[in-house]
Structures are given as structure tokens and as C-alpha cells.
Amino acid sequence: MADGPGPQTSKELEEFRSETRAWLEANCPALMRTPMGEDDAVWGGRDWKPKHPEQKQWLDAMASKGWTVPTWPTEYGGGGLSPQENTILQDELRRIKARPALMSFGIWMFGPVLLEYGNEAQKKKYLPQIARGEIRWCQGYSEPGAGSDLAGLQTKCEDKGDHYLINGQKVWTSYANEADWIFCLVRTDTKVKHEGISFILFDMTSPGVETRPIKLISGASPFCETFFTDVKVPKENLVGKLNGGWEIAKRLLMYERTSISAGGFGGGAGALPIEEIAKHYVGVEDGKLEDRDLRARIAAHKMYDKAFALTVRRAQEMAKAGDNVSHMASMFKVAAATMNQEKTELIVEAMGNRALGWSGDGFTKGEILAPRAMLRAKGNSIEGGTTEVNLNVVAKRVLGLRDHQ
């Protein structure tokens, strides 16, 4: 393994580190270095009202450097950083425990595919808005009859000469009721399946767009049903070729899986390690959890958790060394879902009847969150590609097993 000369010398990188550290020290408000509560995430968008002025201050500072999207090119609002510089930036952000300046499907999913598939006008128009958190995007993918079988989608997009006309229904649109624009898969040819899909963008305030939040078993409503009735969309809003959307869709799904797995799923009451929760609710005898059966299962889970974290790190090191690790995305998605479901179930079990509350004063706030986190986690093996679909992908693309012939 030759140590070829990198694009930057280690001296240059060290300089970047000290400059970055100084800048962060000067520009990250104190409040933005404290732990985040449930509602403290900043998603930006036209209607965003900061909960604290520091949120806006921090977002604007980061956006001014292009550091909400550090590796995007500077001409599109990015920071233009090299991978090494970005690693340093992330290190330094972690060091001061800075909150994310901006959460965004535009950053995680839409931006990367637009960089690859968009035309120059589209990139110029949309990417800087994403980087600055001005426009909040949502994803129009699943439909009632097209979940795992995404390519079975039916939302119709007709060419009306000077515009497209869209009719149909999407479901599981995350935060559609709070989003400004949507990136959307539509059917532009009904005679073929995968080859009849296009990737299109439009404003959620367009006439004919309606959203209806879906109440989940956990009690929350982060998703919507979204209805399109004769929605007119300018022709320049098509990304890539007409009927060429499936390739873009798959690429975007890859970014989605990676971002879900790498970030882990939301933990709910998971701020404390399981074993501390268990010690509190189960009790300890001779230094060991009293329920030895549960203890063994918690230990097995923690080992799985650690093995997963080590594997993420291994994949990162491999990627840095130039290896292709795209085959690992489906594996991470499966493992991350399994792990989060196991964790939230173990917490519920460890808390016994204190995790059986739904609301009210009889339980602490953490006790109320535990079963909701468990319920929420059931979706981890469904959203962003079901575990079944991801196991199919591993079997076929990674292991080379074939379908029935």
C-alpha cells in the first residue's frame, strides 16, 4: 500500500485545523454547544421560526462558510472542502459538542443527486437555497400501492406542451406539511415499468397540492399522505431525462440508506445506556443485574451494538483508502434496524410496568418516551427500504445469488 503524496500536506491540514478551531470558537454560540432537546432540531425553510436567536446565528455563520454542506463546490453554496478537511471539520465540531446547524433531506439526499444528475441552471438555483436552509424539501416516493415495490408507482405526469400536469397520491412523505418543495417520482409512461418513471421538482404551494398528516402507532405524525390534483409544473423542473428517473431514484435511495444507517435511528429515551436503565429498574445483586436472563441478553445486544459501530468505522476507513463499500449500504440498513428495535425493546423490558404508560403524571417523561421509542423503531425495518428488500439486495448483488430462472 503505497503512501502517495496527498493533495494536501499534513502541515496544510494542521493549519486548517487550527483556523477551523479558532473560527468555531468565535462563531458557535454557547447555547449551540448544549445537548439538544426533542424539538431543537433546525430544519430551516420559508416558514421557519427559530426557537432561539442562536439557532439562526449559528446557521447563518455556518452557511456563510459553506459548511452546512462542506464538500459541495463553492459555486453552489458549498464549502469546497477536501475529504480530509471535512474529517477535520467534523472532528472539531464534535470536540465542542456543536449541534448540527441544519438538518435537511436536501443535504442528505436530494442535493447529492442533483449535483450528479441536474443541469447547470438547476444546480445554481436549488443547491445554494439548500445550503442556506432557505428551502425545506420533502421526498415524494412511496404510494399506497407501491411500498417495497417502488417502481410500481402510478402518480401520473402528462406532457401538456408548455407544462406538465400531475395527478396522483404519495404516502409516507416525511414532514410534507412543513416542506416548501418536493422532489418527486412520477409516471410519464404507463406502458413500461421502470423505464416510465421521471424525477421532477415542484413547489408545495402549487395549486392542487394537499397534505394530510398520518398518525403513527407511536402517537407522532412525522409523515403525510400527499395528494396532487391537476398540479401544473414548469417543464424545466424535470431532472435528468424524461423516463430516466429510475436511475436517479435508486441513487437517491442509496444516499437515504446510508444516511439512516450512519446516523443511527432516533433513540427516544436512549440517552442513558441500557444497563444503567436496567440497574435502576431491575436492581443489582453481587454487582450483577438481578435478572440474569435479561442481563445476558443486554450483554449480547451491547456486543452487537459495538460490532456494528466497529463495522461502520471499518467501512469509513476502507472508503477513505479508496475501496468501494457501496455493497455495505444494505447490510448497514438491516443491522441498524435490528439493533435499534432490539435496544428499544430491551429498554421497555428492563423498565417493566414503568414502560407501560402512554401519558399523564403517573410516569416520568423518560418513562413515557420509552414505549413510544420502541413503537417508533418498528418502522426502522420498513422505511428507506424494508429489511426484506435489503436482504434481497444483499443476496443478489453482494452474494450473487440469482432469481428463479
Added chain:
Amino acid sequence: MADGPGPQTSKELEEFRSETRAWLEANCPALMRTPMGEDDAVWGGRDWKPKHPEQKQWLDAMASKGWTVPTWPTEYGGGGLSPQENTILQDELRRIKARPALMSFGIWMFGPVLLEYGNEAQKKKYLPQIARGEIRWCQGYSEPGAGSDLAGLQTKCEDKGDHYLINGQKVWTSYANEADWIFCLVRTDTKVKHEGISFILFDMTSPGVETRPIKLISGASPFCETFFTDVKVPKENLVGKLNGGWEIAKRLLMYERTSISAGGFGGGAGALPIEEIAKHYVGVEDGKLEDRDLRARIAAHKMYDKAFALTVRRAQEMAKAGDNVSHMASMFKVAAATMNQEKTELIVEAMGNRALGWSGDGFTKGEILAPRAMLRAKGNSIEGGTTEVNLNVVAKRVLGLRDHQ
């Protein structure tokens, strides 16, 4: 649920019980009431040499009453007992801990289908020989290319006018090297699959029959490869219709699954309950197995085991009450295999390094048997229909799920 009058009054049945008890007391030799060792099973057959004279004495006594096959009609060597009488006989045999007088694939599998599908001449000829243990049968089913997909068998059977000519190869023929006759599936039409199979019988001493024992991972060789080269078979040895063998084959498989599940798999070192083995090798602390993780898993296994035994009993009671329980055969096969594999693995784990011996004086006889029983048990989910095939059967026939259309 009406309590209709049974075929026999309870007074008659009580008389049968006392007569049976007296007869067994007089006719079951003392040695035949002691626990069986590894090589004490009586399989009968032309070449059988009893290890002890009592074995022959016991077999002859039982055969004289027709009680080796208690429910078969008396004209075919059976006991002609009603189901209630048979239950009483089995009770009384268990009461004195009598060894089985005769083990036989003829009794468990071939006899029942011959009673159903054979013609009068065949029943008269073969069934009494089975009942008396004079002829030992083996089963010619699997082939190297036809395991789970049994109907893919290729052993060719040609009509040569006054006889059939058989060429081909079978595998997994239990004790073929010790059997006198074989019941065998052969291909009599190569143009169709299931409809080209016939069920035929022949003498293993026929010219052109050759057997070769297969050594298993457990070290034992209970199965053979069996080769047929121009074996001539009389035409009257066909059972049922030409090309009508698949129906008979399936019926026989049902008997096989039922006999495997009801009898359980051979236990090897399993004479002692797992927890007693574990107490000996793992140690006890405060009355509990020291390895609490293993203890929880042994408890879970024992509960599964008990649940299985209760389910067998429930099915028996349902059958007795006239319910159709044939849909439970595949379920029992799956559960029995799982259970026996779990049991033998837990024993090996509990015995630690004492279950890692293969031979020699460094280990006790029971210690040597434990890993061999574990290895042998791996076949439980393969033989008599794999677990995969049985799960398919449950999904399709019991749950009504369909194949891809």
C-alpha cells in the same frame, strides 16, 4: 359433542386390560423389561441373529398374538385390535417397561400403504412376513439429484414384456446393506414428472443390486448408496397403477414424518435430563446452575419440549375424537427436528470440553456419545423431508399461501 356408544363397553375394555396384563406378565421375558443398550434393537430379517434368546422368544410371542402390528387385520398377521384396545396394550407395555419386540420400516411405513394400495395377493404375501419380522424392508426413495425434490428421481424402470428392468441409483437407503427387500420409487415415464413414477418391490438379493454404506459425520453408517444394474423384477411386484406411484409415495412420506415425530429422534446420551447433565458438569450455586445464561436457555428448551409433548397429546386426543389432524404432520416434523438439535447442542455446551472427545479412554462412554448425538441430530432437519420443504407444506397446505402466479 355427543358421547355416542363406543364399539366396546368399558367393561369389555377392562376385561381386555386384565387379560393383556396377565398375558404380558406370563410372556414378556425379564431381560426384555430392562433398558436397551445401543445394539439391542431387534430389526428381524432373514439374517438376524438374536443377541439373546429372549429377543426371539419375545418377538415370537408378540407375533403369535399379532401384537407387533396390533391394529392390522388378523388375516394379514395383525392383532385386529380396536384403537381403544391398542391404547390399552401400549399402556400395559409401558407399565412393565417392555422393549419393542420389533423395529421395522415395514411396520411404520410400508405396511400401512400396502394395506391401502396393495392388491390382495400382495397383502397376503408381504404383510404377515413383516408382522413376524421375517423380512426386513428398506426404502428406495432419495437419489443423488433428487433429495428435497423427490419427484425429480431418475432411476429407470423399463417394461420388458414379462418383467421390468431397473437401472439407476438410490441414496440414503437406511440399512440397505442389512435389508432383505426394498420398496422403491422408479421412473416409468420420462416425459412427465410426477405422473411418471411407479412404486415397486423387489428382493435385495436380485442380481444387479449393490449397496455401499455411507459414513456419516457422526461416525456411524446407518445409510447406504444403492446401485441397480439391469435388475429384473417380476411384473406382479408393482404396487398400485403403473405411473401411479407418486400418490403412494406421498402417503408413505406422511407415515414417515409421523413416525419420526411421534417417536422422537434417537437421543444418544440423552438418557439423563439436560439439567442433570448440566448440574454435573457446570456446577450449582444457591441451587441454580452456575452459568445463568445457559440455565435460562435450558429452561426455554425444556418448556419448548414440554409444549411439544402436550401438542402431540392434543393431536392424539383430537384424532381419537375424529378430527382430521393430518395438517399437523409437517409441523411436528419441523418442531421435533428443532427440538432434538437444540437438546443435543445444549448437552454438548453443558458438558464443555468433556463433550469434545471422539474416542479413546480419556472420556466416558456417555461423553463420547454426546457430540455424536449432536452431529447425528443435524440430519433430523434433512431426512424424511427437510425443514424447508415442511415449512413450504405448512405455508401452502395449512395456511393457504400460494406460489408466485
Added chain:
Amino acid sequence: MFTLTEEHDMLRDAARAFVQEKMPTAHLRAVRESKPDGFDRALWKEMSDLGWAGILIPEEHGGAALGYVGMGLVLEECGRTLAPSPLHSTALVGASALILGGTAAQKAEWLPKIAAGEAVVALAIDESAHHAPEKIKLDAKGRALTGEKKYVADGHVADLLIVAARDGGAVTLFLVPARADGVTITPLKTLDSRGAADIAFNGAKAEPLGGPELVDQVLDRARIGLAAEMLGQATQAFETTSEYLKTRTQFGQLIGSFQALQHRAAKMFVELELTRSCVLAALAALDENRNDVAEHASLAKARAGETLHLVSNEMVQMHGGIGMTDAADPGLYLKRARVAEALYGSASYHRDRYAALNNF
């Protein structure tokens, strides 16, 4: 052991017809929205009029004396649709405690009220987050109770409390009217919408009920009855899911035609059949007054818990996104499952107990 009498068959058929018609899952949704008690008192009266509240109660006290197998069949049918009512706490647990341990006067006072659906009874056992009857501390010296009980099922609606407490050495049961002085009931809003209560006792006057062995006897009945309800839940969850597999299409195929799902469904079927045997055997063991009731109770509760856990998770997963919505049924089964799994001892608790009962 597994044979039902004609009376049992009739009882089950009647229960199924009633529950399916009057208490489908939509009824639970209605109760969740509008009944803070966690059940519908008018329907509970109807159930009592059908004789269910008195299934275990001798005829002399107004009951039908149909035994635990009969009780189990009705609980199973109620489990199928998650029908909320005080049937388990009152007609099974409460009635059992009084029948087994009550004096003639106590029986005469309470059993007719129970059979008539006029008194709701709750058993107060646990004092911490986990089921641990061997650790009960509630003090009953001088027949005055002092201490706390946690998550008492139907404690928020009970008329009569049966309280496990320690009078000197052994733990025994005591009767306390729920509205007596010194009893403070804190209602809980629970995951399964049925409600429960934390209860504090501050010198509440109590009448003793039977001796120390009564605690185990009553708890084992509670466990077995709950296992029967859980069997019904798991069976229905499985059947609803099987139906969905036969109707939902993806990739141009019914999802039930995918072999990976077929095998998972087949394995659930095996688990359900095994669990059914355990539950029926445990109910029969009660009616037959056998000496291995404890073992049967732990077996039934542990296996029902494991099976329901598996099936409720698979129900959500196999329903996909739909299964995550509050508007669909899987969430309701999942929530009730987690409550039932924990009540009267988790599978982990009963594995431990089963091992102890088998001396290892």
C-alpha cells in the same frame, strides 16, 4: 385433557358471536377516545348478564360454575378483538381469590356482586417495576395496610381490592374496599388504553383472606387466564396478518407468495399451536386440581409471552407502512401485547421460575 364438553363449545361460540359483533377492535378505539375507565360499563353489564362474570362462581352464589377451561375460552375470544373489560381481574382473579380463600361471610358478601357484574375487583401485587411476589413488603400489622402497590390492573376502577401484604412473616391476601379510608388511588394512562393504578395505603383497614399458599394459587390463576387472553390476541394477530399476505400485492405478486415470508408465517403457526397446547393444558390442570399447576402456569405464561411478542412484531412488519399507522390494527395488538407480556411475570421471570420448580 384437551377435550371440550358440549357446554364449553356452546360457551365459546356464544362468546365469539358476542365479541365479534359488539366488541371488534373499533370498540377498543371508541373506548380509548371516550371512556377514561378503559371499558364500557353498559357492555360489561351485558357480559355479566350472559353469565361470564360468574363463570367460576358456584351456583349457590349466583354463578354458573363452568370452571377454568370455560373461563379461558371466553378470555381467548375477548383477546382476539382486544375487547376491554374487567373480566380477567374480576371474574377470574377476584372470584378465584374469594372462592379459594374467603370465609363464608366474605363469599356471601362479594361473590353474588361479582357474578352480577356489580363489583369490580383488582389484585394489588407488585411494588416495583417488576413482578416479584417474593419481595412483597407491604405491611399488614394489626390488619392495617401501609405501603405502595404499582400498576394494579383495573385498580383505577375497582370496588374491592385484594392486596398481598405481610403480616409478620409470610405474605397473605387481604380485602380492602377501594374507597376505604387510607387508600389513595392514582390512575395511570396506559399503553393499551385499559388503564391501571398505582395505589398507596396509609393505615387502611383490611380483612385477611386465606393463608399464605393462597398467594401462589391466585397468581397462577391470574397467569393462566392472562395466557388464554394472550393466546386469543396472538391467534387473531396471526390470522389478520395471514389474510393480509393473501391480499396485498407488491412486485406484481401477492406478498404471501414470497418464500421468506411463507417460512416466517409457517414458523409462527408452529409456535401458536405449541402455545395453544400449553394454555389448554394449564386451564385443564386447574379444573382437574392437579399438583403441577405452578409448572403449567409458568409454561403457559412464558410461551404465550414469547409467541405474542413474535407475532405482534411480525404483524407490524408484514403490514409494512400500513402497520405503522394508528388507523390500522397492528399497533393496537402490539401495545396490548407489551402490557400483557409484563403483567404477572415476563417470560424471563417464568423461565427462572420454571427452572427453580425443576430444581436447577
Added chain:
Amino acid sequence: MFTLTEEHDMLRDAARAFVQEKMPTAHLRAVRESKPDGFDRALWKEMSDLGWAGILIPEEHGGAALGYVGMGLVLEECGRTLAPSPLHSTALVGASALILGGTAAQKAEWLPKIAAGEAVVALAIDESAHHAPEKIKLDAKGRALTGEKKYVADGHVADLLIVAARDGGAVTLFLVPARADGVTITPLKTLDSRGAADIAFNGAKAEPLGGPELVDQVLDRARIGLAAEMLGQATQAFETTSEYLKTRTQFGQLIGSFQALQHRAAKMFVELELTRSCVLAALAALDENRNDVAEHASLAKARAGETLHLVSNEMVQMHGGIGMTDAADPGLYLKRARVAEALYGSASYHRDRYAALNNF
């Protein structure tokens, strides 16, 4: 942490070429039939000549000083074909004990012999059926050993024994030449055909080696090295099985096209990738001299044990009847798997230890 050096890559490639050519599974079969030692001394000499016996040993004592990552890579390759040799007992465990705890004289005496493949070393730890270093009783008062050791890997062929014993309070390690007076070695015929020994000590004279913390250090190295070998076994068992799924036909289809098998194969792949990370991280932790070696060792050994258990069982099942025959490879992997799972602590042992290391 996971990045290999060029030297490591070369070492692994050389090991793979050698093992695949000279020690395929057919070699284990040959050893099983004709070598009561459980390995081939000529091939062990060749392995030593390639420098493997001295991978850990400093250059001044004739070794290559390539560290634990290098050692792990070679052990993994040996695991792939179940290649039998004293590499683990001698080059890893024996060398580690001497390097970490030996005096200058002890090192000078033994390390060159180990590096040259001239001395086989065995670590004698367990005294009962299970790995339990905290319960060691073997008495070392007055530097004379008395007691018994069970199932000492390579104990039947060792020249030098490293023995854990108690001199007064704490357990420490001692050196005893295998042919010394007072040492009685009973060879064992083992499931994996490699052999082992029960060893009795009756006043055998012993030299102390290092202090009490040495026992844990050496055991953790043994566990991590064995986990690397097990990773190789599991990886090859999986790859052989995957290939079989792509060639075996039933019902007119490759069996690997059945979705139920595809999902099981995919899950095994996930387990293998997670286990690989644990093993590599543990080896790196040794080379980096980190303070969390104990946790890494238990993680690697437990996960390698669980993964190998799963994969070895699936290997037999997916091969069907063929998998049950002695002539096919699955049985060989299964047998070695069960031995490796038990040595130096089962998954159950290491779950317990991991929990204890994490204070719960």
C-alpha cells in the same frame, strides 16, 4: 485501526497461497487418518521456515516481529482450510507468555526454539469441563506443581508447558518442560482430530513466569487469536456454502434462488462482516497496546463463537444429505467449530465477562 500495511498484505497473500496449496481440507483428512499427533511435523517445519512461528517474536530472538495483526491474518488463513498445526498454541500463546512475562534467560532459552519451530508450547489452564480461570486451584507451593489440568490444547505434543497455578494467593504462570518428572500426560482423541491432553502434576518442578496480571494478558491473546482462526473457518464455511447454493439444483431451480435461503445467506453475511470488524479491532488493540483489550477479547471470542456456530450449522443444512456425509467438508467445519467455541471460554462465558467489564 483497520488499515493493513503492505507487509501485512504480503504476509496474508503468502499464507493464503501456502495453506490453499499444501493444507486444503484433504490435508486434515490425511492427518486424521495417519498422524496421531494431530498435525504434520514436516509441514510445521515449512511453516516455521516461512517465519510464522516467529511472527510475534522480536528479531533479536530470531523472529519477525510482525505483531498480532500479522499473526491474526495467518491464523485466519489457516482457519479457512482447518489447517492443523501448533501455530496458535505455540507461536501465539506460548510466545506471548514468554515475551510478556519471561526473564531474559527464559526468553533466550525458548524464543529462538519457538521461532525455529523446534519447540511446541501448550498453555494448561482449565481444571474442569469449563473455562474458569478464576477458579484455578492447581497448587504451586514451593515451585512444585500438584493437581490436574483438563483438555490442554496441543498438550499431547508439547515440549514446554505453561501452567496456571496458585502460589499462595494469586494465580500466576509457570514453566514446566513437558517431559519433566511428576508430569503425566494423557492424550485425548478429539472431535476435531487435532488432539489435546489431560495433564496431571505430581510435585513437578516449575519456574515462575511474570506476575498475576500475566494470566489475563495471555488468555486474552489466546482468545483473540482463536477468534481470528474461527473467523477464517466461518468465512470459508460461508463461501463454500454460497458456491453450493449456486450449483445445486432442486425442483428445476438452483437452490440459491429460493428466497428463504437467500435471506438466511444474507443474514449470515451480515454476521460475518460484524464479526470480522470485532476480530480485526481486537488484534489492532493488542498491537496498539490499548487499555480495552479485555473487552475486545470477549467481544471477538463471543461473536466469533456465535457466528461460527450459526454458519457451521447452516453449512450442513444447506448442503442437505451431502452435508451429513463424512466425505463432504461440512462435518469437518462443524467439529472444529464446537471445539473452538468451547476453548478459552464459550460465548456464554464471554457475555458474562463483557457484562462484568461494563459493570452490570
